[in-house]
Amino acid sequence: MEALPPLMRPPIVRPFLPFFLPFLIGAFACAVAACGDDGAASDSGISDSGMDAPSMMDSAPPDGAMDTGADAGPPDICDEMGLERRPFDVDASGTTFGTAAGDFSVETSDGPFRLSDAWSGCESYVFLNYFDSATGDELWNSFADPLFERSKGNVHYFFSTYETVPTAVAARMDAMRANVEEAFSFMTPEDVAFWRPRVHYLTTSIRDVEGSLGDLVRGETSVQFAVGIDRAQHFDPVGSLSQLTRSGFLARLGMAAYASRYYDYRFDLDQRLARESRDSSVTVVTLMDEGGVTDRELDRVVTLPAADVMATFDSLEVDVEIECHAGPGDCSEWDRIAAIFWCTDDSCAERRELVRWITPYSRPGRRRWAIDATPMLGLLTAGGAQTFRVVMGPTWETATERDVAIRLHLSARGAPNRPVGAELAYRGGPFDAAYDDLHPPYHFTPPAGTTRIELVTLVSGHGQTDGDNCAEWCNHEHEMRVNGGAPRRIAFSDMAGEALGCADLVDEGVIPGQYGNWAPLRAGWCPGLPVAAQRIDVTDDVTVGSENELTYTASFEGGAPRGGSIDLSTYVVYYQ
Structure with a gap:
């Protein structure tokens, strides 16, 4: 029996692959970035938005009905990876x-x-589509190895081009096939056998494709260097x-793998959230x-449930779903x-x-996230009518218009205790x-x-000071003590500047x-991701029923803070 494909293929070992040190990232970011009034950094990123955007002439698809091809049937990948199927x-x-x-x-x-x-x-x-431009040449001439080593197994890659002359199309596909085959030469035979059927080379221009894909490409006014169809069948x-x-x-x-x-x-x-919305044991309150x-x-x-009902919940998730329909550069967010x-x-x-x-x-x-906010139940114990403020940037x-849905998922999951109160300390x-x-x-x-x-x-650090790029790219450290007890630390050692650290969190x-x-x-944070709450149990340091003292200090490399800003909310949360 053929070996099951792992969720992530092992790295391909290519001699002399380029690398760069984390400090380069901070230095380059500092050179191109500006900081917004809200304290979050605004890296300028790609000066030309990373894509050429010429006006595209509509090109009619060739005559004739679509060739249905052979019915290969569903592959085993769904069962092998334990993935849910969608018809x-x-x-x-x-x-x-x-x-x-x-x-x-x-x-193909x-x-x-x-x-x-x-x-x-x-x-x-x-x-992945070639267009005659600097970006197209960069993409097509880059190593194919990372595309496979960063991918899971349940994906197909298609290489195509905007070029329409048959000889140009053939030459472009031959060049990419040679690139991919070179990457395959560093793989095991088993991995090559797995990936080769998942790589496809179009023999006609992407602009001449029949059906919805061709209609999408022809309908866009800017070049689409990549187009995806996700597991829900959405473009x-x-x-x-x-x-x-x-x-x-x-x-x-390699960046397409994410x-x-x-x-x-x-x-x-x-x-998961769709199942919860149908589950009578989960109360969903739509904020907007x-x-x-x-x-x-x-x-x-x-309106939240009444106080006596709120007292039964031991879990709170905030479902945040936002969609921007504008084009690249027009979604306005940094x-x-x-x-x-x-x-x-x-x-x-x-x-x-x-x-x-x-x-x-x-x-x-x-984008969508389900953010665990269980400790914050301690703020919402009164239930009933409550006012919430949603901030989505300065x-x-x-x-820019966007569709926004925010829902509170309240439930009882059998936790040994539940939040009954919370106080903002810092x-x-x-x-x-x-x-x-x-x-x-x-x-x-x-x-x-x-x-x-x-x-x-x-807690998240923002701003980029000269020399150390604090507090976005530096290890800012936070120490708290209750009644002079053991220090409780929050630190980000060896995190800031990790070259693909945020990219590797697409799974989260x-x-x-x-x-x-x-x-x-x-x-401690990534663009396009929730900031995780840091939870520290200090029960052993606290005397219940008496006054207790919490102290808090911050430092950079063991010394005084150097610059930037810290966005922080620290709560003392009580459970029963």
Whole structure:
């Protein structure tokens, strides 16, 4: 029996593959970046948005019906990887990004390929298209090795070109086939046998493809260097394929590997949340579900379950789903701070941060996250009518339309205790020599019956100071003590600047293909990803029913803070 394909193929060993040190990323980012008023860095990324955008002439498809090709049947990959199958939607007729792809066929060097015939229900399909330009040459001349070593097994890659002269098409495909075969020469025979049937070379121009794919390409006014079809059968703009190198941002085939991995993440999340929405044990409260939203900051009043019902919940997830339908460069977002706050009063003059995420760099398409906010149940115990503020970047940013859906998923999952109260102890501020002076000791008294106490912190560093790139790219350290007890530390050692650290988190929700310096890991955050809450159990240091003292200091490399800013919310959370 053939060996099962692993979720991630082992790295291909190619002699003399180029690498670059993490400090290059910080230095280059500092040279090209500007910081927004909200404190989040705004790396300028690719100067020309990473793609050429000439006006495209419509090209009529060739006459004749689509060749259905051979019925190969569903491959074993779904069962081997334990993936859920989704049947092909025969009624789909979409021809634009974000819609369900209608059927189409393409002619390849191995014969006709028709989407409906090849559809397995658990795979995605990525088309990589050449266009005569600097970006096209960069992409086509880059190594193919990383495309396979970073990919999972449930994806097909199609190479095609905008060129229409048959000899030019053939020459372009021959060149890419040679590139791919060179990558295969570094693989095991088993891996080559696995990947070769998943690589396809179109024998006609991408502009002459019949059906929905050709209609999409011809309908776009800018070049599409990549087009994806995800596991839900929806067209997706794969986005920028640029990667930071020693020579700046250059298009690289390996960056396309992250698209299908993100499709897996999003499909699984969609399926799980859809099941929960039908589960009577999960209460879903819709905070907003609106199209054409242009405001960056808005308040919404919703009605939570009554206090006695809220007291039964031990889990809170915040489902955030945002889609931008604009083109690259028109989604207007840089890596800005976004958050959802609970307002302590109707005017929201005072508020508490529930969850935080960092917006992606101008990436069209849909992103979705389910953010664990369980400790914040301690703020919502009263239930009933409550006001929430949604912030999706600075109010002065371009008012691009997007569809926004935010839902609170409340449930009882059998946890040994549940949050019954939460107090805001600290916020952040400028990360300079006076930072610690802004954070005097905080005193708190846990209510009777408390069985566990946590310090829960949302923290991210922003700004890029000369020399150390603090606090976006530096290891800012945070130390807290309760009643003079053991130090509880939050630090980001060896994280900031990891070349593909954020790219490798697409499986956890980072949206790939952003039009900026999205791939390197920051100190505790990534563009296009929620900021995870840091939870520290301090029960053993606390005396329940008496006043306790919390102290907090911050440092950089063991010394005083150097610059930038820290966006921070630290809570003392009580459980029973």
